Amino acid sequence: xxxxxxxxxxxxxGSAIGALASVATxxxxxxxxxxxxxxxxxxxxxxRLFGEFIDQASKAYADGVVQERLDDPAKLVPMYTAMNKLRxxxxxxxxxxxxxxLVLVVDTYEKTxxxxxxxxxxxxxxxxxxxFADACRAELTYLR
Numbered sequence: 001x002x003x004x005x006x007x008x009x010x011x012x013x014g015s016a017i018g019a020l021a022s023v024a025t026x027x028x029x030x031x032x033x034x035x036x037x038x039x040x041x042x043x044x045x046x047x048r049l050f051g052e053f054i055d056q057a058s059k060a061y062a063d064g065v066v067q068e069r070l071d072d073p074a075k076l077v078p079m080y081t082a083m084n085k086l087r088x089x090x091x092x093x094x095x096x097x098x099x100x101x102l103v104l105v106v107d108t109y110e111k112t113x114x115x116x117x118x119x120x121x122x123x124x125x126x127x128x129x130x131x132f133a134d135a136c137r138a139e140l141t142y143l144r
Contacts, residue, residue, distance in 0.1 A: 039143050039144070040144075042089075042143055043140055043143040043144060045089065046089055046090065046136075046139065046140060046143070047140065049082065049085050049086055049089060049090070050086075050090075050094075050132075050136040050140075052082045052085070053079070053082040053083065053085075053086055053098055053101075053132070054129055054132070054133070056078045056079040056081075056082045057079055057082075057101050057102070057105055057128070057129060057132075058129070059078075059079075060075060060076055060078075060079050060105045061104070061105045061108055061128060063075060064105055064106075064108030064109040065108060067109065069109060069110075070109040070110075076105070076106070079102065079105065080102075083098055083099070083102055086098050090139065091135075091139050093135050093138070093139070094132070094135040094136055094139050096135075097131045097132040097134075097135040097136075098132055100131065100132070101128055101129060101131075101132050104128045105128070
């Protein structure tokens with residue numbers, strides 16, 4: 001082989017390898033940035049869903065504490081809606097914690113109120129959203 005040919009082939013091979021390395025680096029960087037952006041958007045979506053569920057559950061629980069019975073089942077519809085949105089995106093642990101909150105809220109309506117003071121002591125002794133909030137925090141930490 002001619003030395004000029006070897007030089008030309010070596011130069012072309014070096015250029016090709018350099019271009020390929022540049023393309024690969026750009027692709028890996030873009031892929032990583034896209035993945036990080038998707039995780040951030042997913043975290044924001046879940047934050048909104050978690051907040052919506054907390055708002056609806058708090059309102060329903062407060063209403064259940066002061067009501068003798070569930071006079072209008074439509075009061076629970078927003079909470080059930082938020083619950084089913086959670087089922088689309090949240091992890092099984094978070095969904096389980098939300099279902100436990102749902103059961104406690106419905107049970108609050110079903111309990112007959114013998115004395116408002118007894119209910120007030122029950123409210124201060126038990127935060128029904130604590131486990132759900134902890135599960136949400138763990139899920140959001142995992143996403144970030």
